[in-house]
Structures are given as C-alpha cells and as structure tokens.
Amino acid sequence: MKYLIMGKIYDPIKCGDEDDWYYGQPDEKCGDCGVGVGNYHQCGCDIERCPACRGQMLSCNCGPVYTVSEKDIEDKTLIKYLTLRQKNEQQLEQKAFKMLSNGEIDMDGYMKMVEKDRVFPEKIVKKSETKLDLLDRLYYIRDYDYDLCQKIELICNTCVSFEFLHNDLEGIVELAMKNVMKDNVVQDYLIEN
Numbered sequence: 001m002k003y004l005i006m007g008k009i010y011d012p013i014k015c016g017d018e019d020d021w022y023y024g025q026p027d028e029k030c031g032d033c034g035v036g037v038g039n040y041h042q043c044g045c046d047i048e049r050c051p052a053c054r055g056q057m058l059s060c061n062c063g064p065v066y067t068v069s070e071k072d073i074e075d076k077t078l079i080k081y082l083t084l085r086q087k088n089e090q091q092l093e094q095k096a097f098k099m100l101s102n103g104e105i106d107m108d109g110y111m112k113m114v115e116k117d118r119v120f121p122e123k124i125v126k127k128s129e130t131k132l133d134l135l136d137r138l139y140y141i142r143d144y145d146y147d148l149c150q151k152i153e154l155i156c157n158t159c160v161s162f163e164f165l166h167n168d169l170e171g172i173v174e175l176a177m178k179n180v181m182k183d184n185v186v187q188d189y190l191i192e193n
Helices: 070-074 076-101 107-115 131-143 148-165 167-180 184-192
Strands: 002-005 008-010 065-068
Touching (some): 002 076, 070 076, 076 107, 076 131, 131 148
C-alpha cells in the first residue's frame, strides 16, 4: 500500500516509525485506531502522520490522499488520471473552504459543494460529462466493492452510454476498458462466461 499525495507516491508512516507519535515506544498501541508498533494506522486515524508534510494527516493542507496498490503504481494511465482528479478535488476544497471562512456558505453548503462534482456510476451519463468523468466512473466501479455482476453491468453500460453520446471517445473508451479490465476478478469472470 502507498499513498498518492499531490501527485507524488509516498510510503505511509507506520505506527512507531521515526516520524510517528509513537516513535521509540515499542510496546505502545495507537491511541486512536489501536494498531501496534510496526503496523499501518487504520483509515481515518486521528494520529496518523502525513508522509508529505509530516503533519497530522487528518488536518494537514496536502489535500486529498489516495491509497494505491503496487499494481496501481505500474498503471501510468491510472496514476495520471488520479493525479488530475486529486488536483481538481483540492482546488474545489480550497474554494469551498474560502467561502466557508468568509461566511458565504455554512458547513452543509461546504459539504454539498465538495461532493457535487463527483460522478457516481449509478447516475445516467450526461452529454456534458468529459473523458475525466468517464475515467472517474470506471475507476470508481473497479475499486468499489460492488457485486461482480453489478460491476460488469456498470462498466458495460457506462462505456456504451459514453460511446453513444460522444462520437470522439472511441479511443479513450478502449483505453479505459483496457485499464479497468486489469481487475483480475472481472477478467476471470468474462473468460469463464
């Protein structure tokens, strides 16, 4: 497991590592997520440190943090896409936070603003969606814990919808499908059936 932060890949700081709160305390467990020294902090842990800035990950200014596997790192298309999505999310969060600080919106408005641009695969594809939205949908399907049949149906329907609405997307659809099909479970299912 690695972290993608501001377009760069980092190793997570484990409980007890040099930059961790519990450095030099071999018998301690994390006071928030409960893991022992030498283990990764659990997702959302208050105490985990950011490997980019060494601050508290939960409240640092490094923007969205994506978890990527060793296999994902080899997929240059995926990393390029995630980096672009990460940058877009960070800009949106900064804009929303500025509006919240100025009193232009409340916390509910902030949350709606940050979430509104996320495209979930269950929603009908719109003509206004871009190549980035297509990749967003496909990688969301690949990474999310959908039932296998639902995953394959969503992948196929999404690609068919984009091809129907966007005549210029044939190449990107093939590329996206190729990358999504790196999911071994999906590949095995399609081969068997």
